[in-house]
Amino acid sequence: MRRLAPRFFTALFTALFIALFIALFISLCLASPAIAQESFRVDLGRDGETIGDMRPVFLTFESRPMPAISPSEVVRRYHRLFLNSDEPEVRIDALNRLSNIRDKSGEDIGFSVSEEQKVYREAISSYESILERGSFGGRLDELLYQMAKAHALTGHDQESIQRLKQLVGLYPDSALVPEARFRIAESAFASGRYAEAETGYRHLVESGENGEFSTKARYMLGWSQFKQGAGAWDRAANTFVTVLDEFLPDAQSLEDVNESSVDTIDDTFRVLALMAARKRGPETLISWLDETRMRPWAHLLFDRLADYYAVQGQTEASVAVNQAFIRYAPDHAKVPAFMLQVVDVWQRAALPERIREARAGFVARFGSDAGYDRLNPGEQEKWQSFSRVLADFQYNRGTNSANTGDVTAARAAFVSAAGYYEGLARRSVRIGEILRLAGDARLQAGQFPEALANFRRAAYEVANYSEAADAGWAAITLLRDGLNGRRTSQGFSPGLEEVSAEADQFAERFSGDARNAGLMADLSARWLATGNHQRALDYSARVITGAEATARERYAAWQVTAEVRQHQDEYGLAERAWKQALELAENGDPGDLPGDQAENVRKQLATVVYRQGERAAANGKTEDAVRHFRRVGSVLPGSDLAIKGRYDAANTLLKAADWSGAIEDLERFRSDFPGHELVSGIPEKLVHAWVASGQPALAASELLQMAAGQPDPWQLRLRAAALLHDAGNIAERNALYRDYLATGVVAGDGPGHLRLQTMRHRLMESGVEGDDWREALVSAELESPWHSPETLEWASRASMVLGARAAAAFTSIELTHPLEDSLERKQGALEAARQRFLDAEALGAEAVLSESLYRRAELYRGLARDLMASSVPADLNELETMQYQMLLEEEAYPFEEKAIRLHTENHRRITARGYDAWIGRSLGVLADLHPGRYQRKVKWLSWNMEAGDGSL
Known part of the structure; x- marks a missing residue:
């Protein structure tokens, strides 16, 4: 047996004592405080060099109250044991117990993040030593788990996964296996081995080993299937559908979604919509759903797919998805919402015709009483709004068609408008107004009986309608027109008796109406005689061609003809008639006509000539329009209409993009009529023409002339500066910029700040007082509450340039004697440069952080280097010289350490931001300072534990 060092016994005894103490402490904390410790005895080896030949010694523990000790004190002791022990088993046991205390009590175990990584790096060798000797007294599955954790914390991902695989293979029944399997699958997913990840996740899902990991695994199973490409998407879809069924099993679950599950559910909807969009859209979506039952979340999936297409600009596809859901679930409560969403999609696409079709479909689908009652209050408001909009549109369309002579189209439009108005009247609080509009639409459509019925209902059946009298008068007017022959149709041929009866009803209901007297007078005359417009033309023609007609009679006939033609917008025929009338007025017997008739006729003649110019301009006939507008002056010289004709001729040329002609006419008009009110609009028109014709410098000149007479000229001058910029007149532009900035203007909002910073940036770029404008640019950006990506970038880069120059x-600055003076100047210069770099960081953030860290580190390194290289005073002896140099080293060391810390911080940014040139420079410096650590090839690996890698 291997001999054990004496300090091992000390450490082992301490560990055993503390472990026993902690176990008792935890158990007693859970029991009543009055319980005392039971008596027991521990035998330890003594007087032997090996465990085998130790003799037992007895330590007796008697029953007595448990000492009061806090978890933090226990943590402190284990912490100290880990740091002081050299034995792997003791260190690992202490580390495990620290982790258990933290997990059970939440107590801080005394390690910072960096310290914990360092601890686990040191612990790995202890783990390996224990495995090699096979001398671990605890559970090997926990040891393998801790080793995997240690490798993961120290960045050795492959080693971590290998230990987890060992844990699964060797201890398949361990409670740690589900998490191990999950992390193995996660590693495969993060490495792009999606088929392997699918197998791992599926094992967890199908085994049901752990509910927590099973739920996550099913979600990640779908992602691993999705990542394998379109061939695996049907499997992925089935998995994701199951995920949604678990999270949203019923309608109530849609209202009570756990906040922690929102992102998962949202991502699941998103990926299902994405896969469907990349296949056959809604058809694919329906194939993934069970048609035998309606899932409570199905409408959300269709909605997500529709939104996806809308965001991609695929308007028709988005609409198709909404329509597919309507077909898929025609009785679903969300059908009205989907139909309204179709309207919204077409609105975002700015397709008026499609918008109207969608609105018309919504109104038609829910037009019945049962359909309307199915809508919620907001949807009913939409129904009413759509009905009114559609009705008004059809009415306007009918009006336009009628004006262009398309009688068939006009009639169809007015009939449609009337139908919408009448449907809306049943559900609107403004029944009288809507019925009156319906009557007018029927009237325009030539459906006179229906129009008359609507007018009568509005006038006599709607209570408290403020314009009931006007509706009643509309009915009378219709009947009178029918009597006159202007309003005739099959089934509508009112006689004078019917008109009289309607008038009597009107007078009885609206006895105070001022129109009654005229109505009665008219009725008395109508019983005597009748007439119509066409007949008037016929009779006027006979007068004109008759040989016996007097000048007055001829004049009257031509006047009637001219007015009729003019009324019918037949301006060419009207001009011919007015010319004939003018000849009679000027050459006839003065006694036959009033003295002012000739002047009135000239005004009418000038008007119809002008109207011909308007029509030609509306039809795009520029030359004809200009000719007609200019002719007005020959008909009625010096008149306001003649002046307006010249002005409109110039405008017509301007609209036709005849820039040279428009500019010439506008300048001549300004010269001929300098005091006219229309002149005020000419400068802007000239500016437009100059710009449109590619002459921004002339446009700028015009703006500067306009600004000269303004109390606040800068709005115009800044527009001129922008045009000078476009024209490339940098010197003139810069002069305006400098003058404007010299006024001390302060930005009042974000756009204003951007405008001022743009000026400073352009001045800086043009090389005019570059550093001064850099200073101003940086100061303004630091002081401003408004920022934009452009201004932040400009200011950050400017601060970096200023910092480089300060560096x-x-x-x-050389370090000379006396050293205190030169060192103070050099440190002051360092601080100035450092502040510039910090300002650049504050403004540019990540964009300049690598460069700033490098430059700041080099400032400190340069100061340390200069300190070390500074000369030694000549009057020192050898010992004093050595002491002086040691002092220099002590002064330089903190600066060199700061430089190393900053370069190291830059180096660590690789894991978050990736490699760049400035990090490379920091690595170069670190390689010089620590070649053994940094001057080697490194391969960077990533560990991604997040579900859904955002690669879509």
Whole structure:
């Protein structure tokens, strides 16, 4: 038997005593404080060099109250035992007991994170020593587990997994096996061995060894299947569906989701939607679901797939998913919500026609009383809103079609609008208004009996309708138009008697209405005579062509013709008629016409010429439009309409992108009419034309002229500066920037801060007083509550440049005698450079941290090096010289240590941020300082314990 060192007995005795004490302490803490310790005796070996020849000695423990001792004191003793013992078994036992105390009591065991890693690195050799000797008195499965943990904490992932595999192989019944299997599968997943990971996770799921790990394993089983590619996605889908069934077994579970499960459930929905999207979309989704029963979460999955397509910009695919759910579960309570979501998707895609189709489908599906009652209050509001929007749209469409002469389209649109209005009237609180609109739509559609019925209901059947009189008057107007022949259709041919009866009802209900007197007077005349618009044209034609007509009669006929044509927007025919009327007014017998008729006719003639210009412009006929606008001046010289015609001619050229023509007309207009109110808008139009024609410098000049007369010119000047920037006129731009910044302007919001920082950055880039603008840029960014990625990057980089220059100044300072003076200057320069680098870190964060750490470390290293290299005073003897150099070393050592710490910190960033050039420089310095540790090849491994690696 191997001899044991005397200190081993001391340590072993101490360990046994503390272990016994802790066991009793824990048990007594759980029992009544009045219980006393039982008497017992421990035999220990004595007077022998080996365990075999020791003679027993008896330590008697008598019954007495348990001493009061806190867990923290026990921790302290075990901690000290671990640090002081050289025996592997004792150290491992102490470490395990420390871990158990922490797990059971939550007590801090006295190790920091870095200390704990160091402890476990040291413990690995103890584990290996124990395994080699086979001299462990505890459970080997726990030892293997602790070894795996130690390897993991020290970054030896493969060794950790190997120990876990040993644990599973050697002790399959151990309570630690489920966690070991899970971590082995996790390692395979993290290493990209997804088939192996699937096997591991499936073993845990199917064995049911541990509920906690089984749930996690099923989730990760799905991910390992997903990672194997599309061929394994059906398996993955079945797994993920089971995960959702476990988390969301019924409808109530949707309302009571555990907060810790939200991310898992969300990721599960996300990956199912992603797989379905990459296959056949909703068809694939339905194939994964059980069609014999409706899962409580199925609608959420369809919704997630629809959202996925929407985010990807696949609008039609998103809509198809919503529609697929509606077909899949037509009676589901969420069908209205899905139909509304279709509307939202088309709205985000800005496709008006599709939006209307979706709204129309929603209104139609729930238009019946049963369907409408199925909606919740919010959905009912949507139904009413959609009905009103669709009705108004169809009404406007009908109006536009009628204006363009498309009678068939106009009629269809007005019929549709009326249907929506009438459906809405049954469910709206504004019944009277809606019925009146329905009547008007029926009227425009030529459905006069239906229009009349709606007007009458609004006027006489709706209580407290404030515009009931107007609705009643609309019914009268319709009948009068019918009587006049302007409103005729099959089944609608009112006679004078019917009009009179309607008028009597109106007068009785609305006796105070001011229109009654005129209505009665009109009725009296109508009984005497009738007439219509077309007949008026016919008769006017006869007058015009008649030889016996007087000038007044001809004038009246041409005037009627011109007004009719003008009313019908036939401006060419109206111009011809007004010219004839003007000739009669100017050349006829003055006694036949009032003296102001010629002037009135010229105004009307000028108007129709102008209207022809408007129509030509609306139809894109630029040349015709400009010609008509300019002709107005020849018809009515000096008139406001003639001036407006010239202005509109220039605008027409501007809209047609005829920049040179527009610029010429605008400048001439400004020259000819300098005091006109329209001149105020010309500068902006000229700026637009200059910019659009690729002449930003001229646009800037125009803006600067505009700014000259403004009390606050800087808005215009800054626009000019932006145009000068586009034009490449850097000197003029910089002058404006400097003048603006010299005003002491302070940013009032984020955009304002970005604008000022952009100016400083551009001034700095142009090389004008570069360091001054860098100073200003950094100071403004540090003081500002608003930041943007651009301003932070600019300021961070500027601070780094200033720091580099301050570092160069620091380097240039030599350490001379007297050393205190030169060292004080050098330390001051170091602090200035260091602060610049810290400012850069504060602004640039991770983007500049590697460089800043390197540069700050080099400042300290440079100071240490300069201290060591500084000359020794010549008047010192050999002993004094040695003492002086030792003092220099003591002064330099802390700075060199700071440099090493900063370089080391930079080195450690590899695990979080990866390698970059500045970290490489730090590694180079560390290799020079510690070649045995850093000057070697290193392969970096990663340990990813997170579920769902975010690779999607």
